[in-house]
Amino acid sequence: MTAPLRWRVARLCERRVETPTAHTLVLEAPGWPGHLPGQHVDVRLTAPDGYQAARSYSLAGPAEGDRIVLTVQRVPDGEVSPYLIDVYAEGDPVEVRGPVGGWFVWRPEETAPVLLVAGGSGVVPLMAMVRARRAAGSRVPFRLIYSVRTPADVFYADELRRRVRDDLGLDVAYVYTREAPPGWRGEPHRIGLADVNSHGWPPELEPLCYVCGPTGFVETVADVLVGLGHQSRRVKTERFGPTG
Amino acid sequence: MSPGFQGRPRSAEPALPPGQYLTQDFPVLSAGPTPRVPLETWEFVVSTESGAEFRWSWDELMALPQETPAVDIHCVTRWSKRNTDWQGVSLDTLLEGIGTGARYAQAHSYGGYTTNLPLADLRGGRAWIAHRYDGGPLPAEHGGPARLLVPHLYFWKSAKWVRGIRLTTDDQPGFWETAGYHDYGDPWREQRYQGD
Numbered sequence: 256m257t258a259p260l261r262w263r264v265a266r267l268c269e270r271r272v273e274t275p276t277a278h279t280l281v282l283e284a285p286g287w288p289g290h291l292p293g294q295h296v297d298v299r300l301t302a303p304d305g306y307q308a309a310r311s312y313s314l315a316g317p318a319e320g321d322r323i324v325l326t327v328q329r330v331p332d333g334e335v336s337p338y339l340i341d342v343y344a345e346g347d348p349v350e351v352r353g354p355v356g357g358w359f360v361w362r363p364e365e366t367a368p369v370l371l372v373a374g375g376s377g378v379v380p381l382m383a384m385v386r387a388r389r390a391a392g393s394r395v396p397f398r399l400i401y402s403v404r405t406p407a408d409v410f411y412a413d414e415l416r417r418r419v420r421d422d423l424g425l426d427v428a429y430v431y432t433r434e435a436p437p438g439w440r441g442e443p444h445r446i447g448l449a450d451v452n453s454h455g456w457p458p459e460l461e462p463l464c465y466v467c468g469p470t471g472f473v474e475t476v477a478d479v480l481v482g483l484g485h486q487s488r489r490v491k492t493e494r495f496g497p498t499g
Numbered sequence: 500m501s502p503g504f505q506g507r508p509r510s511a512e513p514a515l516p517p518g519q520y521l522t523q524d525f526p527v528l529s530a531g532p533t534p535r536v537p538l539e540t541w542e543f544v545v546s547t548e549s550g551a552e553f554r555w556s557w558d559e560l561m562a563l564p565q566e567t568p569a570v571d572i573h574c575v576t577r578w579s580k581r582n583t584d585w586q587g588v589s590l591d592t593l594l595e596g597i598g599t600g601a602r603y604a605q606a607h608s609y610g611g612y613t614t615n616l617p618l619a620d621l622r623g624g625r626a627w628i629a630h631r632y633d634g635g636p637l638p639a640e641h642g643g644p645a646r647l648l649v650p651h652l653y654f655w656k657s658a659k660w661v662r663g664i665r666l667t668t669d670d671q672p673g674f675w676e677t678a679g680y681h682d683y684g685d686p687w688r689e690q691r692y693q694g695d
Binding site: 309 | 500502503505506518526528529530532576610611640674678679693694695
């Protein structure tokens, strides 16, 4: 039997504001065993009366020593995310357990081209793959299609610009659903066949496809990919609904 | 302790399994694209450890005695949903008269998903092949046309798009079970990951 994944105490060492409703938390997690991009971690809070609440969050990048990075999107009426965004302070403890998940992962030794399709905060585990590619010095061609409501909702905006410039073989295309930036060609719209066809890879190249976002978004994109001729087994999905 | 964390007001409702919270909607979690299976070609197959196969077409499944379980369901990602309303055929009905000495079952699905559980957990009025949800046909994203429903285990055991069940003498871990999740998955014992 495998040893149980144990809870360990981590502390907040840095907070970065991605958008008004999403913060990146850098945690110091002593003894962290490392992880693959796409894996997640459980975060557990404990109230004074002993009540506990835990949620899963995708890891946003490879570990740097004992440091792990999460990006937390505030869920209206949520129980854990509002605490992590509004209350949780530098130096405070939080319990973490992981890494968890062995399917929605990209291994840096993979050689197939990669298509990443993100809806909103679904970009988090996909950014972990982009960052791991860079960290591993991989030259595997990556394309990221990132659907967001407005330019102000883009996570990691500066870093993505920098990586497209500096990381050879990485392309990022944006789809805006409510408001496009000035000079962007096209009207705001929900992602569809034309976006995936224009900015993805042809199925003949047998890319690995990773799709992460809200349920309706993932259903749409996964159906489009299969319709374009991608094998179902090469389309990995992670869906999230409203969770606190 | 988490400084400044209060949590939600504690409810007087009957307890949920540890670590779960209630949701009103019905989140969808699956590992790949949603398979679409036409009813004309749909079939459900039980195979035994000796290789015998028992098959039901859609019409044959519909002709069997139907049950309407109303059950709480618990997802390993921590949401629970109370009193969900299903219609389907009990595994007791399907397994009746099938001679087997197998102790384990591996459910397999259109799309390639698999999950394992002890055969005993499919018996005793605790498991169904469900094809209606909340008064209508089971939507494809929730596993339609038919899914396994085993509400006393975490919901990844309730294989969507179920195509058949292999009865085996040894335990053969399925998709999530080989990806780090618990072999059995009892929500009340919080068996989420391997080793829990």
